[in-house]
Amino acid sequence: MQRNAPRLATLILSLATTLPVAAQPVRPPFDAARIAALESAIASQEIKQVTSVLLMVDGKVAYEGYFNGATADTLHDVRSASKSVTALLIGAAIGDGSLPGVQPKVYDYFPAFTARHPVDPRLRATTVEDLLTMSSLWECDDENAFSAGHEERMYVSEKWLDFALSLPVKGFAPWMTRPQDSPHGRAHAYCTANSFVLGAVLERATKMPLADYAAKALERPLGISASHWNRSPEGIGMGGGGTRYRSGDLARLGELVRGGGRWQGRQLVPAGYVQAMLSAQARTNDGSDYGYQWWGLKLPVDGRQQTVWTMSGNGGNYVVVMPEKKLVAVITSSAYNRSYAHPQSRRILTEFLLPALR
Template sequence: MHTRPHRCAALILSLAACLPLPGRAAPATPDPARLAALEAAIAGKDIQDVTSVLLMVDGQVAYEHYFNGAGPETLHDVRSASKSVTAMLVGAAIGDGHLPGVKARVYDYFPAFTATHPVDPRLRATTLEDLLTMSSLWECDDENAFSAGNEERMYVTERWLDFALALPVKGFAPWMTRPQDSPHGRAHAYCTANAFVLGAVLERATRMPLADYAAQALERPLGIRASHWNRSPEGIGMGGGGTRYRSRDLARLGELVLADGRWQGKALLPPGYVAAMVSAQARAGDGSDYGYQWWGLKLPVDGRETTVWAMSGNGGNYVFVIPARKLVAVVTSRAYNRNYAHPQSRRILTEFLLPALH
């Protein structure tokens, strides 16, 4: 069963039914038959565990619906889509002068650790950009259960920061591609510890808890009034996962990227940072591009493979951004650790939402 839609809509929320933003014309109403097919697929369990679908076109809500007990005020646990927000906070901190740039060296922010722990010179050179692109030399791979830095190993320790900073140097077996031979010169390995340490750097640089800085730099300026950030056992904000937002607020984050970091005339992210964030900086193992903790997914759009930039989290949680269409799409889902989670959320975009706009 799905919940009753927001009072501004029945099955479709279109600009024609809501107050328009000044100076913007109403987008075309999506095809009701295609959206009804989506809802039937969810009701019939062909698509499972989805809690919301929200489509924005040219800054206006074109479709919004909630399912499986969720509603407009539900705070969705978007898991690793949080990493993309952390990347945006790094950009905000560069813009407001708390961080000098993506080439800043990570270990410089933790002098107490370096004073008491020997650090390999190759790791000592680790930059924020290395963490943003998941291409540090830490032996850390969440997709390898044997990896020293696998996130599940971090979660059962008392001090996550020390765990991450003390990781050994990655070795490259003969069948592994070295950085110099990898696309963009970076050997990518998905590692939640990278995003967690970025959050720790932000706390050191801003002298604020990560949740407070997020509220100051992004959330309040965007009109986001409710969110939830997790913390590690030692009290450091968890920049790597578990953040919770309303669907409309996830859409605002997507809209900020669509607007190159500007919101209501103010630059929340510095010029050029968003372009770098959603540009190919590394190549993931599945063939996707990877920017600054944003995924460049290869999806079928208008009959051809297209790079769609997205926030992505366990369970099938997504914020898709397609600048050429002035489009942001949010899919939230509780299909955690299910193999169908990501394919079905991508299917919602490519088989239902995009065709509904033709």
């Protein structure tokens, strides 16, 4: 198996230093044996298709390793972890005044569509926050192959925006939980069309292509010089998946969130918005909390189940933010559509990285 030499770094390098950093010996209290065990598991393919692991502690690189042909310059396709970046961009747009908050009505941004199509009043009431929390009334569920709004149906349509805005109102079968009976008053259904329309709203609100606004609002201020954003067939930025970043730059995004939206003295995203983004706004089918396009996973930490906030994407791609431990972890993986992808990435965090800090 092709793999690059691991990069071990001391806790003396700050994010002010351009990532990635040169390899250095690990110093106490970091447990190098745990990292050696992780590298052995990756080398033996006990842990498969992981391409990078990067751990930041208190803003400094604690560990950085690249595997399976990846390097520090690899742009990783983080799939749906892109949704969490889109959520950050919504916050940035609120901060700079492009959006007046999370309550604007989504359909108001698309008058050309509403002039041509009658829209159910219940859908006309859809807010930006409804999309952020995956709790719109669109009949859209990526986990249900029969759903009218399933993402694969959107991808093969010519006009993704019309596809999403034309979705019917969701019905609730007797065995389904209605919004008023759901945790936090929201019936959650994972729907990539929600995130795509958020990107379209951003383009209308900022009067900029999504990739350009991302560069202006987040990437350039964070020192991110390379990224890739996909676009729909009609040219709208894809806020729902497929964005590509280097591992070190994913760590910068995580550090921005850990800092409450503040980076090197500049508030890029309002602190109150970041707090709401990392708060339980809905409950997913697997029992996880869901904020604003961020997952509150229930994971074993320090001997008990705790909520761990993450960006999460197909293949096991994660950016984990744990402010209470001053920690950001990045795990990239190309195990797309593999059943083992997410469990093994969570295992990297809970069985190797966190214990290495004890």
